Amino acid sequence: MQIDGRTELIAHLGWPTHSFKAPMIYNPYFESVGVNAAVVPMGCRPEHFAAVLRSVFLLENMRGALITMPHKVSVVELLQEASPAVRIAGACNAVRRDAQGALVGDMFDGEGFVRGLAHKGFAPRGARALVVGCGGVGSAIAASLARSGIASMGLFDVKSECADALAGRLLAHHPRLAVATGANDPAGFDLVVNATPLGMNPDDPLPVDVSRIEPGAFVGEVVMQTERTPLLAAAEARGLRVQVGTDMLFEMIPAYLEFFGLPSTTPEHLRALARLQY
Amino acid sequence: MQIDGRTELIAHLGWPTHSFKAPMIYNPYFESVGVNAAVVPMGCRPEHFAAVLRSVFLLENMRGALITMPHKVSVVELLQEASPAVRIAGACNAVRRDAQGALVGDMFDGEGFVRGLAHKGFAPRGARALVVGCGGVGSAIAASLARSGIASMGLFDVKSECADALAGRLLAHHPRLAVATGANDPAGFDLVVNATPLGMNPDDPLPVDVSRIEPGAFVGEVVMQTERTPLLAAAEARGLRVQVGTDMLFEMIPAYLEFFGLPSTTPEHLRALARLQY
Numbered sequence: 001m002q003i004d005g006r007t008e009l010i011a012h013l014g015w016p017t018h019s020f021k022a023p024m025i026y027n028p029y030f031e032s033v034g035v036n037a038a039v040v041p042m043g044c045r046p047e048h049f050a051a052v053l054r055s056v057f058l059l060e061n062m063r064g065a066l067i068t069m070p071h072k073v074s075v076v077e078l079l080q081e082a083s084p085a086v087r088i089a090g091a092c093n094a095v096r097r098d099a100q101g102a103l104v105g106d107m108f109d110g111e112g113f114v115r116g117l118a119h120k121g122f123a124p125r126g127a128r129a130l131v132v133g134c135g136g137v138g139s140a141i142a143a144s145l146a147r148s149g150i151a152s153m154g155l156f157d158v159k160s161e162c163a164d165a166l167a168g169r170l171l172a173h174h175p176r177l178a179v180a181t182g183a184n185d186p187a188g189f190d191l192v193v194n195a196t197p198l199g200m201n202p203d204d205p206l207p208v209d210v211s212r213i214e215p216g217a218f219v220g221e222v223v224m225q226t227e228r229t230p231l232l233a234a235a236e237a238r239g240l241r242v243q244v245g246t247d248m249l250f251e252m253i254p255a256y257l258e259f260f261g262l263p264s265t266t267p268e269h270l271r272a273l274a275r276l277q278y
Numbered sequence: 279m280q281i282d283g284r285t286e287l288i289a290h291l292g293w294p295t296h297s298f299k300a301p302m303i304y305n306p307y308f309e310s311v312g313v314n315a316a317v318v319p320m321g322c323r324p325e326h327f328a329a330v331l332r333s334v335f336l337l338e339n340m341r342g343a344l345i346t347m348p349h350k351v352s353v354v355e356l357l358q359e360a361s362p363a364v365r366i367a368g369a370c371n372a373v374r375r376d377a378q379g380a381l382v383g384d385m386f387d388g389e390g391f392v393r394g395l396a397h398k399g400f401a402p403r404g405a406r407a408l409v410v411g412c413g414g415v416g417s418a419i420a421a422s423l424a425r426s427g428i429a430s431m432g433l434f435d436v437k438s439e440c441a442d443a444l445a446g447r448l449l450a451h452h453p454r455l456a457v458a459t460g461a462n463d464p465a466g467f468d469l470v471v472n473a474t475p476l477g478m479n480p481d482d483p484l485p486v487d488v489s490r491i492e493p494g495a496f497v498g499e500v501v502m503q504t505e506r507t508p509l510l511a512a513a514e515a516r517g518l519r520v521q522v523g524t525d526m527l528f529e530m531i532p533a534y535l536e537f538f539g540l541p542s543t544t545p546e547h548l549r550a551l552a553r554l555q556y
Contacts (some may be wrong), residue, residue, distance in 0.1 A: 005295040009319075044338065
């Protein structure tokens with residue numbers, strides 16, 4: 001990669017920055033296809049975020065910003081325009097400036113998850129989905145599933161108020177969706193999503209009782225520290241179809257490229273070029 | 279170059295950015311020696327500069343900033359600490375944050391020029407120098423020459439008030455320096471410096487009458503659009519020793535690396551690695 005005076009920047013804002021993956025995914029792709037742009041890490045503590053975000057978008061060669069922890073929620077109130085996914089999830093991880101200078105935010109975690117399902121032949125329309133974990137990423141997935149025509153959804157979080165609040169935000173945008181909260185029993189669902197951190201540590205309990213997942217159901221995972229989490233291993237042992245966490249990651253990046261107005265590509269191409277260490 | 283979550287940034291602030299050279303000099307060097315840092319262009323219009331500079335230094339991984347046109351003068355009043363070179367030149371092109379968070383500015387154009395002379399065997403101590411052109415770079419060179427022990431200096435600018443003002447700033451820091459203004463006759467000087475833009479265009483007049491330069495004098499150039507400017511060509515035709523504009527550029531970069539607390543190297547090493555198009 002050659003940075004020069006014509007390079008456009010995508011600010012990757014978060015703190016700490018050490019575990020950032022985006023520079024090693026986007027930049028090899030930009031280099032490979034001749035896009036003169038670079039994702040650069042910008043370590044920003046919470047108390048400085050509002051000032052930094054405003055200033056970043058004063059720069060002439062700032063194509064956009066990727067927003068990660070701990071700013072994904074606090075960024076929302078700094079936007080002039082938020083997508084339905086942002087409003088339902090209450091979180092945002094991509095910001096660009098429109099032609100009038102307004103800050104526009106979107107959120108493609110859920111979109112990446114649903115695109116990955118579609119690539120694997122899972123059709124969300126009319127299906128029944130259980131989303132376990134109703135934080136930022138679970139909310140984003142629920143929002144994208146609702147937009148994709150899921151008929152009914154179960155929401156579970158150990159903090160029951162989080163599941164109830166998500167149910168309310170979903171129904172405000174999708175009044176015909178059937179929503180139930182309070183149970184993580186996967187029986188009766190066509191799709192089971194782990195959107196909790198369970199699986200990041202080897203001795204975590206499973207987020208659902210895998211023995212009660214329907215035969216023929218699909219199991220999706222957001223944890224990406226390992227490719228085969230205990231949940232996915234147990235689901236595959238039962239012959240269920242699965243989606244690994246990094247599929248969501250690579251599936252969402254074409255959506256971010258489109259959002260930033262940059263040439264897009266396939267998740268497979270991005271995965272082949274990425275310089276990640278697993 | 280691989281940018282990742284541990285990459286430190288050096289913001290290269292200016293507008294327009296298209297002709298920036300620093301990323302193509304610093305970044306190949308950083309890559310070559312395994313320093314995880316990157317110079318990134320940040321296009322900033324004058325009206326946003328103060329806000330952007332403050333915010334840039336709120337970032338945790340910001341190692342420093344290179345300041346170029348049109349901000350080299352306006353940055354000075356935003357500093358908490360300015361070197362004598364900055365105070366004499368009235369301009370600054372490098373800023374870092376000290377341990378207490380104060381913004382510290384310095385200016386190494388003149389230092390680069392004088393280091394280049396020293397590498398070529400020219401000893402400034404006790405010598406007589408003519409500096410033609412008393413803007414930012416001429417002032418910086420005059421300041422560094424004065425600090426290096428030049429005994430007397432002639433200053434000339436088509437705007438005579440610029441030469442007089444520089445004389446005043448020099449004398450405030452170097453009261454024993456002999457300074458004369460108002461003439462660009464090179465007779466009687468051991469060193470003749472072109473710090474004007476004359477030579478950037480092929481039909482520019484020469485900045486001094488080359489036929490009147492002393493035999494054995496040294497001629498230095500700041501114009502770096504071409505290696506052999508008409509001034510240098512005429513001086514070499516007379517058998518005089520010369521310094522090309524890009525020597526100043528590569529000689530100053532070790533000083534910037536030291537200022538930013540990064541491993542430094544030789545100008546020759548930097549020149550061999552640089553990916554500049556001349």
